[in-house]
Amino acid sequence: MPVQRSPESYPLNSPSPQKRRKPGWRVVLGRLAWSRYTYERPQGDALKLLGSVSKGMQVGALAITAENQYVQVVGDHITPLKTREIAKAVANAPKEPAAFDPKFSGESPTRLAARKDTPAPVVIVKKRRVAVMPGSAG
Numbered sequence: 459m460p461v462q463r464s465p466e467s468y469p470l471n472s473p474s475p476q477k478r479r480k481p482g483w484r485v486v487l488g489r490l491a492w493s494r495y496t497y498e499r500p501q502g503d504a505l506k507l508l509g510s511v512s513k514g515m516q517v518g519a520l521a522i523t524a525e526n527q528y529v530q531v532v533g534d535h536i537t538p539l540k541t542r543e544i545a546k547a548v549a550n551a552p553k554e555p556a557a558f559d560p561k562f563s564g565e566s567p568t569r570l571a572a573r574k575d576t577p578a579p580v581v582i583v584k585k586r587r588v589a590v591m592p593g594s595a596g
Contacts, residue, residue, distance in 0.1 A: 483513045483543055485520060485551035492519035496531045505531065509551065511544065520544070 491510035496519045499505050504524045511520040511530055518532040520539075528544040530537040 481514050483511055483539075483547040485544070485547040486510050487548070487551050487553045492521070492531075495519040496533055505529070505536075507531070508548070511539070511547070520548075 485508075487509035489507075492507045495510065495517070496507070499507060505521040506523075508520045508522060511518060511528075516530070518530040518537070521529050521531050521536075523529060526541070528539045528541050528548075530539055
């Protein structure tokens with residue numbers, strides 16, 4: 459005798475206990491955040507770099523144009539963003555610890571700087587072994 463399951467037992471039809479939220483924009487303000495995705499713009503450029511922006515697989519530097527339009531920058535590629543959504547994310551954005559400290563603004567991060575007291579690594583190149591088949595010597 460076949461057994462029929464009730465529609466409530468199927469996971470597709472059951473209401474989820476928590477509503478899934480759409481991933482929102484995540485913004486981090488500061489020089490270190492945008493420097494991963496693009497280069498510093500010259501004085502008087504139309505773009506003002508603010509930090510980094512990400513949503514899912516879409517990541518890049520966050521900038522604002524002269525027309526107050528938020529854009530995502532990756533290298534030289536510029537993608538316009540919805541100003542209303544980004545403005546909300548910018549208001550809640552964390553700032554990097556050294557983001558606006560003038561002492562750190564022109565330096566590269568210390569973790570990327572070469573250490574002077576460490577000796578250079580030693581590289582040893584060994585000869586490659588060649589397999590000799592028995593009976594081929596002759």
